[in-house]
Amino acid sequence: xxxxxxxxxxxxxxxxxxxxxxxxxxxxxxxxxxxxxxxxxxxxxxxxxxxxxxxxxxxxxxxxxxxxxxxxxxxxxxxxxxxxxxxxxxxxxxxxxxxxxxxxxxxxxxxxxxxxxxxxxxxxxxxxxxxxxxxxxxxxxxxxxxxxxxxxxxxxxxxxxxxxxxxxxxxxxxxxxxxxxxxxxxxxxxxxxxxxxxxxxxxxxxxxxxxxxxxxxxxxxxxxxxxxxxxxx
Amino acid sequence: xxxxxxxxxxxxxxxxxxxxxxxxxxxxxxxxxxxxxxxxxxxxxxxxxxxxxxxxxxxxxxxxxxxxxxxxxxxxxxxxxxxxxxxxxxxxxxxxxxxxxxxxxxxxxxxxxxxxxxxxxxxxxxxxxxxxxxxxxxxxxxxxxxxxxxxxxxxxxxxxxxxxxxxxxxxxxxxxxxxxxxxxxxxxxxxxxxxxxxxxxxxxxxxxxxxxxxxxxxxxxxxxxxxxxxxxx
Amino acid sequence: xxxxxxxxxxxxxxxxxxxxxxxxxxxxxxxxxxxxxxxxxxxxxxxxxxxxxxxxxxxxxxxxxxxxxxxxxxxxxxxxxxxxxxxxxxxxxxxxxxxxxxxxxxxxxxxxxxxxxxxxxxxxxxxxxxxxxxxxxxxxxxxxxxxxxxxxxxxxxxxxxxxxxxxxxxxxxxxxxxxxxxxxxxxxxxxxxxxxxxxxxxxxxxxxxxxxxxxxxxxxxxxxxxxxxxxxx
Amino acid sequence: xxxxxxxxxxxxxxxxxxxxxxxxxxxxxxxxxxxxxxxxxxxxxxxxxxxxxxxxxxxxxxxxxxxxxxxxxxxxxxxxxxxxxxxxxxxxxxxxxxxxxxxxxxxxxxxxxxxxxxxxxxxxxxxxxxxxxxxxxxxxxxxxxxxxxxxxxxxxxxxxxxxxxxxxxxxxxxxxxxxxxxxxxxxxxxxxxxxxxxxxxxxxxxxxxxxxxxxxxxxxxxxxxxxxxxxxx
DNA sequence: GATGAATGAGGCTTCATTCAT
DNA sequence: TATGAATGAAGCCTCATTCAT
Numbered sequence: 015x016x017x018x019x020x021x022x023x024x025x026x027x028x029x030x031x032x033x034x035x036x037x038x039x040x041x042x043x044x045x046x047x048x049x050x051x052x053x054x055x056x057x058x059x060x061x062x063x064x065x066x067x068x069x070x071x072x073x074x075x076x077x078x079x080x081x082x083x084x085x086x087x088x089x090x091x092x093x094x095x096x097x098x099x100x101x102x103x104x105x106x107x108x109x110x111x112x113x114x115x116x117x118x119x120x121x122x123x124x125x126x127x128x129x130x131x132x133x134x135x136x137x138x139x140x141x142x143x144x145x146x147x148x149x150x151x152x153x154x155x156x157x158x159x160x161x162x163x164x165x166x167x168x169x170x171x172x173x174x175x176x177x178x179x180x181x182x183x184x185x186x187x188x189x190x191x192x193x194x195x196x197x198x199x200x201x202x203x204x205x206x207x208x209x210x211x212x213x214x215x216x217x218x219x220x221x222x223x224x225x226x227x228x229x230x231x232x233x234x235x236x237x238x239x240x241x242x243x244x245x246x247x
Numbered sequence: 248x249x250x251x252x253x254x255x256x257x258x259x260x261x262x263x264x265x266x267x268x269x270x271x272x273x274x275x276x277x278x279x280x281x282x283x284x285x286x287x288x289x290x291x292x293x294x295x296x297x298x299x300x301x302x303x304x305x306x307x308x309x310x311x312x313x314x315x316x317x318x319x320x321x322x323x324x325x326x327x328x329x330x331x332x333x334x335x336x337x338x339x340x341x342x343x344x345x346x347x348x349x350x351x352x353x354x355x356x357x358x359x360x361x362x363x364x365x366x367x368x369x370x371x372x373x374x375x376x377x378x379x380x381x382x383x384x385x386x387x388x389x390x391x392x393x394x395x396x397x398x399x400x401x402x403x404x405x406x407x408x409x410x411x412x413x414x415x416x417x418x419x420x421x422x423x424x425x426x427x428x429x430x431x432x433x434x435x436x437x438x439x440x441x442x443x444x445x446x447x448x449x450x451x452x453x454x455x456x457x458x459x460x461x462x463x464x465x466x467x468x469x470x471x472x473x474x475x476x477x478x479x480x
Numbered sequence: 481x482x483x484x485x486x487x488x489x490x491x492x493x494x495x496x497x498x499x500x501x502x503x504x505x506x507x508x509x510x511x512x513x514x515x516x517x518x519x520x521x522x523x524x525x526x527x528x529x530x531x532x533x534x535x536x537x538x539x540x541x542x543x544x545x546x547x548x549x550x551x552x553x554x555x556x557x558x559x560x561x562x563x564x565x566x567x568x569x570x571x572x573x574x575x576x577x578x579x580x581x582x583x584x585x586x587x588x589x590x591x592x593x594x595x596x597x598x599x600x601x602x603x604x605x606x607x608x609x610x611x612x613x614x615x616x617x618x619x620x621x622x623x624x625x626x627x628x629x630x631x632x633x634x635x636x637x638x639x640x641x642x643x644x645x646x647x648x649x650x651x652x653x654x655x656x657x658x659x660x661x662x663x664x665x666x667x668x669x670x671x672x673x674x675x676x677x678x679x680x681x682x683x684x685x686x687x688x689x690x691x692x693x694x695x696x697x698x699x700x701x702x703x704x705x706x707x708x709x710x711x712x713x
Numbered sequence: 714x715x716x717x718x719x720x721x722x723x724x725x726x727x728x729x730x731x732x733x734x735x736x737x738x739x740x741x742x743x744x745x746x747x748x749x750x751x752x753x754x755x756x757x758x759x760x761x762x763x764x765x766x767x768x769x770x771x772x773x774x775x776x777x778x779x780x781x782x783x784x785x786x787x788x789x790x791x792x793x794x795x796x797x798x799x800x801x802x803x804x805x806x807x808x809x810x811x812x813x814x815x816x817x818x819x820x821x822x823x824x825x826x827x828x829x830x831x832x833x834x835x836x837x838x839x840x841x842x843x844x845x846x847x848x849x850x851x852x853x854x855x856x857x858x859x860x861x862x863x864x865x866x867x868x869x870x871x872x873x874x875x876x877x878x879x880x881x882x883x884x885x886x887x888x889x890x891x892x893x894x895x896x897x898x899x900x901x902x903x904x905x906x907x908x909x910x911x912x913x914x915x916x917x918x919x920x921x922x923x924x925x926x927x928x929x930x931x932x933x934x935x936x937x938x939x940x941x942x943x944x945x946x
Numbered sequence: 947g948a949t950g951a952a953t954g955a956g957g958c959t960t961c962a963t964t965c966a967t
Numbered sequence: 968t969a970t971g972a973a974t975g976a977a978g979c980c981t982c983a984t985t986c987a988t
Contacts (some may be wrong), residue, residue, distance in 0.1 A: 038363070042395060045984090060983080100282045126418075133409040138422070164286045171420065185370075186407065191404070207401070289974090292972075293960075505827055525979095596736075637882060640882055656832065
């Protein structure tokens with residue numbers, strides 16, 4: 015019996031490229047390095063992705079496809095809830111996806127801060143789509159009288175800022191703050207901060223957002239201790 | 248009378264490099280491009296900065312020296328005030344500095360998200376110093392009973408996130424949100440959001456932060472109109 | 481039948497580099513020139529030798545490996561003979577090797593007169609090994625009572641001088657003396673001079689060194705004529 | 714009173730250039746290095762010598778002028794003596810000059826092993842003149858019946874080899890043989906070897922060459938000890 | 947599928963030199 | 968006499984890519 019290994023080489027390239035792009039940036043990484051880390055012949059990169067740029071586009075596309083899949087699922091799964099709860103769940107799903115693909119995520123956010131043709135293309139497709147999703151949620155909330163009447167821009171900048179910070183400052187957190195954004199603790203705390211934000215900034219009347227999986231409570235003494243151990247508090 | 252032109256060529260290089268690094272990233276920019284944009288011979292980059300890396304280090308150093316000068320001034324000028332007012336003024340000064348040097352700023356924030364030796368050095372010097380400054384303000388506030396007892400890490404990540412977002416998402420704001428973060432309107436609004444954050448998250452008792460220069464009022468109808476024109480609201 | 485062409489490009493580079501290094505010196509030759517003379521793309525030098533310095537090291541290593549192979553063979557083949565005969569045969573082999581690779585040889589001798597790290601490394605390996613070989617021969621000769629008790633240093637400097645002169649003064653011989661050190665005549669005469677040196681300086685009792693291949697006799701009238709033709713005598 | 718310092722800067726350049734050309738070769742040395750070692754502005758090299766090549770030519774010319782001055786003096790001073798004694802004294806003077814300028818000497822010998830236009834020019838002038846001098850001495854010796862009838866070429870190659878070896882193998886002697894060719898001991902021994910060469914190869918009847926200054930005797934026990942100390946014997 | 951050879955373009959840096967002062 | 972600014976050319980090397988196998 016022959017076990018078909020679905021494209022071992024291709025996956026090795028993807029993993030190596032993600033790691034290197036993440037740490038050194040796209041332009042700071044050569045395909046030579048990628049091939050070496052992947053333990054693969056250089057020509058394979060051209061073979062599978064046509065070019066270095068093709069590899070970049072593949073990774074970004076892969077990132078956004080996964081992102082929207084997760085976000086769309088979250089929307090479907092939370093149709094029935096209050097709009098603030100839905101927003102919470104959507105952002106939580108998005109953030110979870112990002113944490114599961116943190117290397118890819120940091121790299122994509124960094125790359126999107128450039129002014130290139132590729133970036134402009136991404137903005138006019140994926141980011142427009144994302145804007146549509148989040149602004150729709152906002153508008154529904156406003157219409158239903160759940161949310162304050164804040165501008166789409168303010169809302170979106172806040173959301174994007176919230177989603178990107180753990181990744182763009184990942185290295186800073188580790189080196190300067192000695193605090194791992196990858197830890198479960200951080201992620202719980204970060205989500206509860208978002209809950210706070212929804213309540214204090216967005217909602218007209220405070221509501222109780224239920225969060226089954228993650229029953230993190232800021233006053234939970236166990237966690238307090240964990241934080242203390244981290245030497246952060 | 249002799250007019251001293253302080254090193255025209257060097258400044259032309261600095262300006263060109265800042266613009267290109269800002270848009271294309273450090274690794275995405277060649278010294279040939281810089282020399283061409285600066286309308287200067289390529290060898291001058293070596294002459295003035297030794298190497299491309301030397302130019303990078305010069306710009307980053309220049310950025311942080313200006314940053315700390317502004318921040319230190321703000322601290323000196325606001326010694327007498329409430330600590331929450333002081334925090335507000337310091338952040339405002341920092342943000343003003345960044346807006347005045349927005350190209351340099353975006354570039355520095357992006358570069359700091361990499362894992363390089365240079366970045367590690369910067370973190371262990373400039374960012375440690377910055378951490379010391381902001382965490383001192385936080386601790387004083389906590390001791391005086393003005394601030395909630397939140398962790399240094401949470402505080403710093405919020406501050407860094409606040410300071411960086413307008414720059415890292417500058418292009419996104421323009422292309423996707425059609426909203427210029429460079430506008431006076433945005434900057435006023437952004438500062439008033441920070442005032443809100445201090446009051447709602449940080450301060451135990453809400454206080455009235457006075458801000459002479461910037462008497463921006465969210466309900467000011469003129470500005471509302473301006474926003475409408477921007478097509479954002 | 482498949483004819484294996486052992487790396488045509490690599491060999492073309494080697495030949496071109498040898499010729500140019502020989503005439504212009506290592507530092508006086510650019511890899512552009514080498515590539516041009518070899519009729520090969522410049523990047524192949526990096527591809528096959530990593531760097532220009534790598535090419536240099538390759539050539540020097542190649543030279544010494546060939547040199548010691550020849551010398552070791554000569555030693556093995558002449559174990560049974562008198563030590564003075566053995567010395568003669570070893571030096572003859574070495575000199576023959578050098579004449580067969582005269583371009584490489586001149587270049588290596590010239591390069592070894594520099595004070596570089598590479599030269600120091602070569603000295604502590606290859607030249608130490610060479611010293612060991614020749615000084616062993618000397619010591620055996622002294623112990624057996626065949627050779628005078630002269631110092632290792634004097635002996636080695638004489639030997640090195642003898643081996644290098646035809647190459648370091650090759651150009652001088654041609655231009656100033658109109659005498660080709662590459663000619664069979666020169667080489668025969670040079671070896672017979674060495675025979676003389678062994679007899680007059682080194683050996684306590686004059687012996688008759690037999691030299692099958694090279695039955696050159698200084699009084700041979702044919703050769704005298706050849707010399708006359710050369711316009712040297 | 715103003716003391717005229719005869720061109721301090723020029724001399725600093727000459728010294729630095731000699732040292733660096735000696736160790737790294739002409740092509741291996743940049744004018745930047747020279748200027749730095751001389752602690753002088755780069756432009757001064759162009760100012761005093763027009764170009765790097767001009768500096769090279771200046772040094773080589775300087776070398777040969779000094780060389781011929783010494784040789785001519787030796788010839789004048791020893792007109793009355795036996796021709797073999799004269800030869801001895803001339804070579805001794807030449808060698809002394811070379812030892813006094815050993816840096817320059819090694820560098821010149823190395824450079825002359827190249828095939829450049831400059832070298833060809835030097836050969837057709839200085840080296841032709843040198844050839845004339847030494848071959849005249851040889852011919853006079855032959856005519857007078859003092860010397861064997863050997864070819865000019867053989868004679869000149871031997872002489873050149875003798876004059877150059879201590880310099881071209883200077884580094885080799887130090888590193889491999891642990892023997893300083895700069896020492897007075899070496900130079901004495903080397904001259905007495907030359908005396909031997911004259912007697913055994915060149916002269917028909919052995920003569921006693923008198924050498925006032927340098928009464929070195931191979932059997933002198935003091936020197937034997939000195940040699941022993943050097944660890945060479 | 948995967949590879950090693952080979953390439954042209956362009957990377958950064960250093961070169962020797964010039965010129966106004 | 969001496970210098971700092973500035974330059975064009977060339978240095979070596981690495982880049983991403985192609986192609987025959």
